[in-house]
Every structure is written in structure tokens, then in C-alpha cells.
Amino acid sequence: MFYVLASCLAVIMFGTSVAVEPSCPVCSKYEYQERLLERVLSNELELRNTLNKITETHAQVEDTLKAMKAESAKINDSMHALDVKRRDIDDEMKSLRKEVQEKKQELTDKVDGLLVTGVRNLTGNVQEMSTIVQSLVTQTSKELDILKGTQFCG
Template identity: 30%
Template sequence: MTGILQLLLLVSVTMASEPSCPACSKYDYEEKVLERMIRMEFAFEKELKDNKAVSETVEEDLTRIKEENERLHATVDALKDQQEQAERRLVSLMEEVERNQSSTLEKIVSDSNTTLEQTIAAFNDMKDQIATPLVYFNAHFPQTTSLSTGEVIVYKTVETNHGNGYSATTGKFTAPERGLYLFFMHTCTSSTKYSYLQIVKDGSVLIRSVQYEKESFSCSSSQVFVQLDVGETVWVQCSSGSSNRQLNENSSYRWTSFGGALIHN
């Protein structure tokens, strides 16, 4: 643009110039003007070519900028697609992790429940093995009421006999399990009658008792703890007998009885 303005200024100056000498002919002046105009035309054409080259360069630059802009947009779109794919993969991965965690948690809970059930079952088995077995009995109603020294008291009516340790035939209890036992004897007598009884383990006296009441019927009880091995026997025996040594039982009010239980093994 600056070149065109300079060219126009030069034309204006040339057209306005007067011949410098009066002696020059009109044709000389016109020839010189024509020569100048021709040179100016060449200069103008050169300026146009230069401007065209600059314009082409600018167009090329604009084309490159446009192409670069298009590549930039394509890159941005590709990055957006990659971001969306990455987000989808992340969401899928989180869902898979959540499913795996849930599955793992369910497996842990299931395994824990199974282990707990197995532990409880093992504990129950162990408890059954170490628990004190149920061994107990209670019998009453002596076979005879008159007492003689050394006589084993046989209680004929058996109320309970868990473990089958007591024999209503012999009156003796035979331990089916090893452990600590509690035995008792409940003795009733008529007025003015005595009873001398003792609880015996295989011939060894564990406890003795005497019962007497002058004016009425009466009862008393005795208890003893003893450690027994399997097969050892315990019974009630008269320690002193005579004509005034008698037992009494009334089914409604007074039970002369013998009983015991395993309390620890």
C-alpha cells in the first residue's frame, strides 16, 4: 500500500513539472514525460507483483493457520473422546471393584458363618464330652422296718434312676461314671423307736445318724460328698439293731428314702 502511494505521488510530481529550459522543444518534453511514465509503469507493475507475492504469502499463512486450527480442533475432539472413554472405563472399573468388594464381603461373611457354625458344633461336641453326665437316683419305702446290725437297707420304690446306678434288689448304688457325688438319706421313725443308720462306701463309713422321738413320729436327713470311681458302690446300712430299732414310712407324710447324684466329673 505504501508503494502505491509513493508511485501516485511520483506521477503527480512529474505531471506538474515544467520544462527546465525554455530552449527545449515540446516534443523533447513529451518524450521525457513518456519515458518517465513508462518507467513508472514498470515500477507500478513491479509493485503490483510484490504486493501480489505478499498477498499470496499472506493467503498461504492464513491457509496454514486454518489447517493448524482444524488440526487443533481435531486434537481437542480426540482428547475429549479419550477423556470420555477414560471416564467410562473408570466408572466401569469402580462398578467392578464394588461388585468384587460386595462378593468378597459376602464370601467373608459366609466363611465366617461357616467357621462360627463349625466352632459352635466343635464346642458343643467338646461340651458333650466334658459335661457332667446325668447320673442321679431317688428311692424310698424300705423293704423291712425292723433293723438288725449290719443290715443293708433296700428301698423298694424307685422314683428316679437316671444312669441306672441304683439297684432295688440289693439296695446299693454302683457308680456308672467317675466323679464327685452327693448322697443323702432321709430317715423316719415312730415314737419311742430308734434308728441307727450310716452311709457306706464299699465298707467304709461316710456318715452316721441316729433318729429318735419319744412322743411322736419324726424324720431327719443326712448328706455326704464322696469321690467315686466307676464300679464303686454306696449304700445305707444299719449300724446298731434291736427290737426297738425300726423305720417308719407313711406314703402321705413321711418317706424314708435314699438318693444321690453326680455333681462333677
């Protein structure tokens, strides 16, 4: 505001300093002062108009600045919310990864247990069947020997 008033004063002083006295001797001193006063008044009106325009522009700039600050605050709030959301998602992903890893390990342990049990059962069954087959072979041999012996006897 001070600069505007200083500018106005400088323009008035410049206007009065370049104002030349009339070159024609017919003009009276009164007419000269009247013209000079008209110029000063004209300059003052122009300066007032300029001041009004500057004031309007200043108000518009301040309004725009306030709007920009409000928008900046909204953007900062949105950025903060997104950051919080990202952290929540990261935490959830870590939790899910851990849960999946635990489930995988649990399934691996169950499959390994089933395989061990199955192999043990299979081995036991094979041994039992081997014993039964061996017993059957022995019994069949004995019965065959008995049959051979009865064939020759009769």
C-alpha cells in the first residue's frame, strides 16, 4: 500500500516538474494555474483508478491464495489418508503372508505325516503279506507232499 502511495506521489511530482509554463505570453498566470490544476486533478483521478484496480487485483490474489492453501490442505489430507491406507494394506499383506506360510507348513506337515503313516502301513502290510505268502507256500508244499505221498500209496 505504501508503494502505491509513493508511486502516486512520484507521478504527481513528475507531472508538476515537467509541466512547462506556457510559451505564449497571452496566457495569463491564472489560466496556467487552472490548466496545471486540471492536470493534477486528472492525474489524481487516474491514480485513484489505478489504486482501485490494484486493490481489486490484490483482493483477487489473496482470494486465489486462500483457495490454493485450502486445496493444498485437502491434498495433504488426502496424501496422509493414502499413506495410512497403504500402511494398513502393507500390514494386512504381511499378516496374510504369514498366515499362508503357516497353512503351507501345516499342510506340508500333514502330508509328510500321511506319507510316513502310509509307508509304514504299506511296509507292515507287505511284511504281513510276505509272511502269509511264505506260510501259504509252506502249507501248500506240505499239502503237496502229502498228496504226492497218498498218490503212491493207493
